[in-house]
Ligand SMILES: Nc1ncnc2c1ncn2[C@@H]1O[C@H](COP(=O)(O)OP(=O)(O)OP(=O)(O)O)[C@@H](O)[C@H]1O
């Protein structure tokens with residue numbers, strides 16, 4: 108379970124998250140939608156522990172542990188996973204080396220046994236197959252020369268291998284063709300489990316046809332300004348954010 | 361003693377970034393004989409003595425490596441003061457072997473040594489030499505290596521400089537390469553408080569080539585200097601210099617690479633790249649590429665970059681659970697791999713990787 112309370116965060120002195128509350132129970136999928144620049148990626152980075160953000164108030168607890176105090180790698184070991192909106196290219200680091208290092212670091216931190224080369228290869232192959240990723244890509248450097256869609260699939264591959272408790276998917280659907288969207292969604296659905304929760308950030312209702320959320324939230328002005336069931340996504344798709352935003356502004360005033 | 365008086369100072373253009381006298385002032389030492397051992401191919405080796413074969417005397421009597429270039433003759437001729445220190449490696453015509461020759465040079469505290477090495481590869485011969493430099497305490501090793509590569513001969517030369525962090529290492533290498541001969545050098549520096557690797561390569565015959573690669577890993581207050589001159593003295597020759605420096609803490613890296621293309625050296629292919637990675641704000645890298653071209657039909661280029669670790673890449677790795685130190689090590693290895701991957705001998709590449717990993721773990 109992830110519990111975010113009154114989270115406030117700044118970048119270079121500018122407040123981006125302005126008191127955000129969000130609780131996701133185990134087994135639930137929550138979607139977050141919101142206009143460009145609302146702070147969605149900021150939320151995901153603050154949770155994942157990227158440098159450059161200053162948390163000025165609030166907390167974020169994963170199964171009762173405050174993750175905001177931890178290093179990024181400790182959060183990953185604790186079970187947090189972020190599928191990046193813009194996956195990073197790392198020339199010179201081969202995918203296989205990267206996955207092996209990451210998986211064993213996380214396993215070690217979780218007190219699990221390390222995987223040997225053969226075990227890793229097996230796991231990598233089967234996960235690749237499920238996600239329609241060719242083995243050849245595992246010989247290339249991390250994300251280097253990957254197409255936009257391949258990068259997104261690669262994020263889901265890493266998620267599947269690292270088996271997080273809580274995953275944030277930041278616009279994992281953007282840049283995917285129709286078939287790839289389906290494959291990625293199937294990949295995510297396959298990971299849905301009683302003890303795992305998801306935060307799915309998206310601009311499009313279409314993804315939510317495949318990954319059915321339990322709740323939908325609107326993030327604007329650094330806060331969750333409205334929450335509802337899956338029908339909220341349909342409403343937004345039809346009407347846009349204008350009405351919700353003006354209601355929010357009136358209430359705020 | 362004469363050596364101490366005539367040390368090159370920073371007033372010399374080629375020494376402006378590197379203060380050798382200051383580094384040497386830090387410790388006392390006495391002239392000694394270098395501890396050198398070989399492993400394998402013993403029939404090629406003989407000690408360098410007072411009474412050497414004529415061809416050896418002929419090589420030693422040659423003015424080593426362009427007096428005008430370096431103006432630091434004291435280092436190149438220091439070995440004359442210790443005439444019984446060093447080895448001769450003589451590789452006969454068309455000699456081939458799958459086995460490399462390993463040489464280990466071990467420095468001891470308070471020693472000052474000036475070993476000389478004369479290496480000759482006759483026509484069509486091929487030799488791979490792995491040179492390990494190691495030691496304990498504060499010592500100064502000023503080695504001179506004169507290499508003569510005959511027609512079509514190939515000399516693969518790996519240098520692993522894992523000297524004591526209190527030592528000073530100056531290496532003066534002069535290679536002369538005849539027609540279609542090849543000098544392939546790879547230097548990995550992980551030790552010494554100060555190291556200066558001077559390589560002077562003369563491409564003397566048509567089709568001669570030299571590939572000079574290196575990785576300089578610097579931490580603490582160490583200084584690592586690579587100074588190269590390649591003389592293209594014949595047509596159709598090729599030279600490559602490909603270096604990576606990783607500079608941490610308050611360390612200093614120096615790369616000076618000069619390519620001199622003589623008027624006769626038409627169709628020269630010369631290339632030089634020196635990239636560096638700075639791990640801290642106090643780390644310094646001095647790079648000075650120089651092209652001097654007197655022929656009109658040549659292909660010559662040089663490049664240099666200097667940067668810090670990519671923060672986004674670092675975060676991406678950490679976000680996948682890889683601890684920061686390990687993530688940094690991965691990125692540093694990736695940076696270096698552009699050069700280490702060029703090592704064609706698998707087991708030698710593994711030796712290099714192991715030394716690099718050892719350095720990274722201690723970082
Ligand atoms: N270094 C920075 N300095 C100042 N403002 C920044 C900085 N980085 C991001 N921002 C601002 O923070 C705000 C939130 O950005 P964020 O990336 O979280 O938006 P988002 O909701 O993910 O948008 P999108 O839907 O376009 O991905 C934006 O207005 C952005 O310009």
Ligand SMILES: [Mg+2]
Nearest residue numbers: 147148149192
């Ligand atoms: Mg975003």
